[in-house]
Amino acid sequence: MSTGQVFDLSVTASLENLQKVRQYIDHVGSSLGVNDEAMGDLRLVVDEAVTNVIIHGYGDNDGVVEVHMEAEGDSVIIRIRDHAESFDPSHVNAPKLDTALKDRPFGGMGIFLIKKMTDEAEFLPLGGGGNEIRLVKHGVI
Amino acid sequence: MATLNIMVGQEQGNVPVTVLRVEGDIDAATHKDLQDKAAEVIEKGATHILLDLGGVDYMGSAGFRAIHAVSNMLSDEESSGLSKSPYLKLLNPTDAVARVIKTLGFDVYLDIYQDRSEAVNAF
Numbered sequence: 001m002s003t004g005q006v007f008d009l010s011v012t013a014s015l016e017n018l019q020k021v022r023q024y025i026d027h028v029g030s031s032l033g034v035n036d037e038a039m040g041d042l043r044l045v046v047d048e049a050v051t052n053v054i055i056h057g058y059g060d061n062d063g064v065v066e067v068h069m070e071a072e073g074d075s076v077i078i079r080i081r082d083h084a085e086s087f088d089p090s091h092v093n094a095p096k097l098d099t100a101l102k103d104r105p106f107g108g109m110g111i112f113l114i115k116k117m118t119d120e121a122e123f124l125p126l127g128g129g130g131n132e133i134r135l136v137k138h139g140v141i
Numbered sequence: 142m143a144t145l146n147i148m149v150g151q152e153q154g155n156v157p158v159t160v161l162r163v164e165g166d167i168d169a170a171t172h173k174d175l176q177d178k179a180a181e182v183i184e185k186g187a188t189h190i191l192l193d194l195g196g197v198d199y200m201g202s203a204g205f206r207a208i209h210a211v212s213n214m215l216s217d218e219e220s221s222g223l224s225k226s227p228y229l230k231l232l233n234p235t236d237a238v239a240r241v242i243k244t245l246g247f248d249v250y251l252d253i254y255q256d257r258s259e260a261v262n263a264f
Binding site for chain 1: 143166168169170199201202203205206209210212213216226236237240241244245246247249250
């Protein structure tokens, strides 16, 4: 059953706004009663997802990123929406954790962390252009 | 504009150790500050770096890209394989940062210490 608690944040697609996004997650997470360990995970996955939207989605273009966070039972559902080019994370290789660091390629860590630290992570193209990332973490409230 | 505050200290253990004490959040907006400061001290002759993360409340994958880059700047033929870096070590990460270090497997490459003098003498 949904608690109906929905919070919205809209920021311009600038890396300078990442801190504001993390503060929003902290603020909403604490009012929803999310536990400390999950708060750290949610702050991280949202930062990673929004970073990808800004760098890979919008690139040099201006745009807006919206974040919606709500509770459903003991779960938290976060939606991140943009109007950027589609970004398909299935093309991103996971980091090679068993390779010497100097031989390990850069990149892929953000998507890896998002998948690792959520129970569900969906990357959906929106009908009218843009994308929605839906992140769910269970048992956190 | 988001920036990191990075203080540079010098310690003498078995070798001279440059301590970089970082304060702030290390994200995609700030990680280059760390990379640039490390490049600057390496350019000036630093060969062993202790990265003090005690003042870092948040570090995402961008921070690990920076650490990866710093490790590469310091590495040589001896630092191949999965052995711990003899040139770069981490000090005092918060629980949240330590969790990400482990999730990304960086604890395989980098020693992590809670005590500064123990860390300095480990080089």
